[in-house]
Amino acid sequence: MAKVGIKLVAAMAGVSPATVSRALSGKPVDAEMRARVEEAVRATGYRPNLAARRLRSRESGTIGLIVADIRNPFFTAVSRAVEDVAFAHGLRVILCNTDENPEKEAMYLRLMEEERVTGVIFAPTRHTAPKVAVSRHAFPVVLIDRSAPTVLHDAVVLDNARAAAALVEHLHGRGYRRIVGLFGAASTTGVERRGGYEAAMRRLGLVPAATFLDHGGTATEQCVADLLATPERPEAILASNGLMLLGVARALLRAGIHIPADIGLAGFDNEPWTELVGAGITVMEQPVEEIGRNAMAMLFDRGANPAAAARRIVLQATCIVRGSTPGPGSPQP
Amino acid sequence: MAKVGIKLVAAMAGVSPATVSRALSGKPVDAEMRARVEEAVRATGYRPNLAARRLRSRESGTIGLIVADIRNPFFTAVSRAVEDVAFAHGLRVILCNTDENPEKEAMYLRLMEEERVTGVIFAPTRHTAPKVAVSRHAFPVVLIDRSAPTVLHDAVVLDNARAAAALVEHLHGRGYRRIVGLFGAASTTGVERRGGYEAAMRRLGLVPAATFLDHGGTATEQCVADLLATPERPEAILASNGLMLLGVARALLRAGIHIPADIGLAGFDNEPWTELVGAGITVMEQPVEEIGRNAMAMLFDRGANPAAAARRIVLQATCIVRGSTPGPGSPQP
DNA sequence: TCCTGACAAGAAAACGTTTTCTCATTTCGA
């Protein structure tokens, strides 16, 4: 059985390879010839070779999605939105997990260049964010979630400072005073949220007590254990992302500390489970699908208009108040 | 600035393109020439064009991962394991979400053929599983999670019937009798778990009461609401995957039914949050990383030995008993 | 009627690599 390529199809349909190509890509072709081509394609089970197509046409129809860890529910949700939009436009998505590791980031970016991708959606580590901000690539890059100020790349981010401040204000309004903040060390997001937290604390006459935590591992649980051992136990804890929030909740459980009777808890990312633990956990909800969709839209815009000035879309989080922050000394339900 | 390709590098290094190719792919090349090539690569910022490389060498270095929904934590975890192994072997991963939609499945499989992928890891819908079982492809396929019995493809699955039975036995042992099972309609997994559930129920002299639920939407919550309205409210509910378990927990919360005081709850997938709601939820834990790693290993084995008989790896789940199943009428903590 | 422009189809070039083929040089054994 001869290899089935465009030439075989062409021979079978009695036309030239060029005509097959045109027929398959919807260019004007005589109706009868088109029918013959389609018949031949069906008969042979022909599948165009995307590598050859890409080589010649010089477009990959592929985008890269580079995130820290797909298991972080924030990235899971974003990636799903990205994949949906890509699918609708006939694009493939290559998924890359960096584990906040700059070397993996660099190697994946290099890979994207070799793939000649149409574009990349990228959540850089804090460590590499400044370098990324000034790095030029052969493809458009849209930064998500994390981004140093940059005039080179588009970005869609959250108003992190404001979101953190909103959470502090909520806690303050409920009567909490000793509010400890836990922030991710690996992302600019963590830094910005910490900034918002500290500013809001000071504005309200409170003393900030922020800690940066490493990504992964048991850092969060260890830190919470330490906090609980201090003489002046915090009245409330603020966790700056969904993974940390989970870690804090777990650590409190281990320590036998009850939410909200013994301590208040609030965090980021409205994951489904936050509704379920205890009387629910107060969270700032990020518009995850919107972030993904916006990022894809920016990628397309950029492709259409490479010279335009970089844009930055800043989205707002929504505060969802639940039972974990009733105020210190609230009567038990 | 001339386009930087292998020819430019070759000219700059004073060697032939073939030598550059050999030097870059680690084939034996004179040390000094190799050094010159590397220097030229550095100077030009040369990036090999993967499309051209794939076209000529006839291997894509890419695998496809086709799952129902990356937001399902089971698939999230599997995909992460898959990506890790792929990365370690220098392979790219294309991620595909089918939403249990056979048309999307078919189109993604066609896409994989066009990509000439090295292999595909695939969790087919129940509806397509029988067709998949007899479908031949140009690439090896490893089925995960779901699989009709097939002699064509390798598969790594859970011992679903046994896992469901184990859960029933646990509930029975704790004194529950009216145990309702909720199963996913879209997957063979759901069917197998239901089988295990019903067999175990009968064996123990109980009356099975199984319901198949559609994927997505609010089917789960609606169903639970209906169940609670029946005259003989179930003593315990068994949910056959993590998403359903979440739906059940949410529905119970909405209805003001307390776990475990008013009802027992157990399910599949040891997601982090299951430890946190109430006194923890009893679950069957699937070895998710192992599933991903095994699937990749089978893909490699198959590549090395295409003619070998198809294998089927059946993994066991682990029962993790928590506070949600103390037995009916247990004293409250 | 003839010329021009529009259009569709075929022929051939091009995309950027890897691989095969060929040749020259070196190495080893007899």
Add this chain to the structure above:
DNA sequence: TCGAAATGAGAAAACGTTTTCTTGTCAGGA
């Protein structure tokens, strides 16, 4: 010392498409 085998490098073919270039036909205007 000579011939054979082994080695490494260059030339050229090949991978399977799309695109450009060319040619031919047909329609419409002068």
